[in-house]
Amino acid sequence: MYDPLISAGPGHAAAWPDSYWADTAGAAPADDGPVSCDMSVDVAIIGGGYTGLSAAYHLVKEQGVEAVVLEANGTGWGCSGRNGGFALKAGGRLSWQKMVRRFGSDQAQQMFGEIYNGLERVRGLIRDEGIDCDQQPDGHLWVAHRPRMMAAAREEQRFLQTQFGYATQLLSADELAQQHFISDEACGALRYSDGFGVHPLKLAWGYHRLARAAGARIHTASPVQSWRKEGGYHLLETPGGVVRAKTVICATNGYTAPGLTPLLKNRTFPVLSNVIVTRPLTEQELAATGFQSSDVIADTRTLRFYYRKLPDNRILIGGRSAITGRDAANPKHNNNLLQALKRKFSALQDLTFDYQWGGWVSLSFDEMPHIHQSEDGSVLYAMGYGGSGVTFAVQAGARLAEKVAGRTAGHGLPILSSALPKFPLAPFRRLGQQALYHYYYARDERR
Numbered sequence: 121m122y123d124p125l126i127s128a129g130p131g132h133a134a135a136w137p138d139s140y141w142a143d144t145a146g147a148a149p150a151d152d153g154p155v156s157c158d159m160s161v162d163v164a165i166i167g168g169g170y171t172g173l174s175a176a177y178h179l180v181k182e183q184g185v186e187a188v189v190l191e192a193n194g195t196g197w198g199c200s201g202r203n204g205g206f207a208l209k210a211g212g213r214l215s216w217q218k219m220v221r222r223f224g225s226d227q228a229q230q231m232f233g234e235i236y237n238g239l240e241r242v243r244g245l246i247r248d249e250g251i252d253c254d255q256q257p258d259g260h261l262w263v264a265h266r267p268r269m270m271a272a273a274r275e276e277q278r279f280l281q282t283q284f285g286y287a288t289q290l291l292s293a294d295e296l297a298q299q300h301f302i303s304d305e306a307c308g309a310l311r312y313s314d315g316f317g318v319h320p321l322k323l324a325w326g327y328h329r330l331a332r333a334a335g336a337r338i339h340t341a342s343p344v345q346s347w348r349k350e351g352g353y354h355l356l357e358t359p360g361g362v363v364r365a366k367t368v369i370c371a372t373n374g375y376t377a378p379g380l381t382p383l384l385k386n387r388t389f390p391v392l393s394n395v396i397v398t399r400p401l402t403e404q405e406l407a408a409t410g411f412q413s414s415d416v417i418a419d420t421r422t423l424r425f426y427y428r429k430l431p432d433n434r435i436l437i438g439g440r441s442a443i444t445g446r447d448a449a450n451p452k453h454n455n456n457l458l459q460a461l462k463r464k465f466s467a468l469q470d471l472t473f474d475y476q477w478g479g480w481v482s483l484s485f486d487e488m489p490h491i492h493q494s495e496d497g498s499v500l501y502a503m504g505y506g507g508s509g510v511t512f513a514v515q516a517g518a519r520l521a522e523k524v525a526g527r528t529a530g531h532g533l534p535i536l537s538s539a540l541p542k543f544p545l546a547p548f549r550r551l552g553q554q555a556l557y558h559y560y561y562a563r564d565e566r567r
């Protein structure tokens with residue numbers, strides 16, 4: 121598997137991974153084909169995931185600026201076509217409580233608003249533009265995997281109410297069983313009334329269609345293999361021609377190769393997350409688990425498992441995976457996910473899975489997403505969403521478009537206008553990751 125800490129780039133015209141999403145998304149939308157000659161553009165966007173497609177759409181539609189997307193493979197080939205499809209009020213890994221401690225109440229309140237706008241922007245685009253992406257009813261469960269975690273859920277509920285005036289529902293184990301599912305492991309849950317499941321690749325292709333309909337060009341199979349600046353222009357070399365751009369948006373996120381731009385050197389940490397999708401549950405299994413909920417679900421582990429029942433009664437479950445791309449195909453990672461599911465639902469001992477895949481989530485050192493514009497204004501990026509980019513990437517794309525157009529009123533928040541911090545001791549990131557996995561595992565599984 122492509123390893124963004126080691127490989128030269130994410131490939132060239134590679135097929136989408138063999139995922140449940142790719143299998144059920146239908147035909148890929150029409151695009152502008154590979155770059156086939158040298159060209160000059162106002163804004164070149166490297167990367168055709170949610171960030172790049174949203175930036176292209178908002179640039180053309182709202183800012184009247186020419187935008188061209190350069191995607192190494194097909195749109196949604198990276199995280200945007202591989203994720204769990206949890207559209208949440210979230211951005212990055214920083215907890216709301218940490219955010220208040222770090223930035224104070226007022227700024228945290230504004231960031232809460234910005235992140236909420238991300239969720240509402242996605243909801244609005246799906247609704248107003250009629251994106252067909254199997255949107256599920258709202259509901260997001262945070263399930264206590266140990267009795268002691270109910271105290272954490274209670275505290276989170278109190279905190280969200282007093283700090284942000286945001287109401288949640290605390291469910292006992294019995295209420296969870298009656299209203300959602302019967303799980304051997306669940307001790308209760310905190311339920312957020314917003315957040316919903318989607319088909320992530322259909323959603324990415326929905327943005328693709330919107331961006332092209334608005335007038336953006338999307339060149340697939342067009343990896344940027346080198347990038348230099350000459351006479352005030354950026355020259356992006358692709359196999360089919362050189363793209364000369366006044367402004368470049370780097371929307372490569374967890375798939376950013378080390379040599380792409382010095383602006384990002386040692387500022388992102390790609391971490392693998394794996395997903396399996398089971399065969400459809402039988403009527404008996406549905407009855408035994410009482411699984412009636414279409415909510416998106418995560419447990420309270422730091423190394424959390426995220427799961428949801430899909431519209432065709434399969435279960436998708438994801439979680440941490442290998443440390444390196446080389447170890448990604450090791451079957452133990454997917455078996456861990458299956459075993460975790462069986463621990464949660466003892467009635468599913470015969471369950472098998474039909475699909476498996478993984479993708480690179482981009483972590484930032486301070487656990488927050490960052491949107492940044494270089495001093496001369498001609499290079500921008502947005503990334504570091506952790507496992508929570510389905511909504512914030514789209515918000516970031518709109519903010520990137522505003523920055524390109526010089527409309528930066530209201531961009532003062534750290535998540536909207538600051539560079540990703542460098543990782544200290546960057547060459548040892550993976551050693552640290554391994555040590556943290558052991559530590560978190562021991563802490564998570566403690567009774």
Ligand SMILES: Cc1cc2nc3c(=O)[nH]c(=O)nc-3n(C[C@H](O)[C@H](O)[C@H](O)COP(=O)(O)OP(=O)(O)OC[C@H]3O[C@@H](n4cnc5c(N)ncnc54)[C@H](O)[C@@H]3O)c2cc1C
Pocket residue numbers: 129130166167168169170171172190191192193194195196197198199200201202203204205206207208342343344345371372373374375376377380393394395438478479480481502503505506507508509510511513
């Ligand atoms: C397994 C998994 C599950 C996840 N689940 C969720 C979830 O349920 N909810 C949630 O909110 N978030 C989730 N995430 C994270 C979320 O998917 C991402 O944050 C989001 O999709 C990032 O979008 P993006 O456009 O920034 O990056 P990506 O979608 O990764 O797009 C980057 C693109 O850049 C292209 N690229 C890279 N280098 C070059 C180059 N040199 N030239 C041209 N193109 C290039 C790549 O091919 C890729 O298509 C998950 C991630 C993974 C991996």
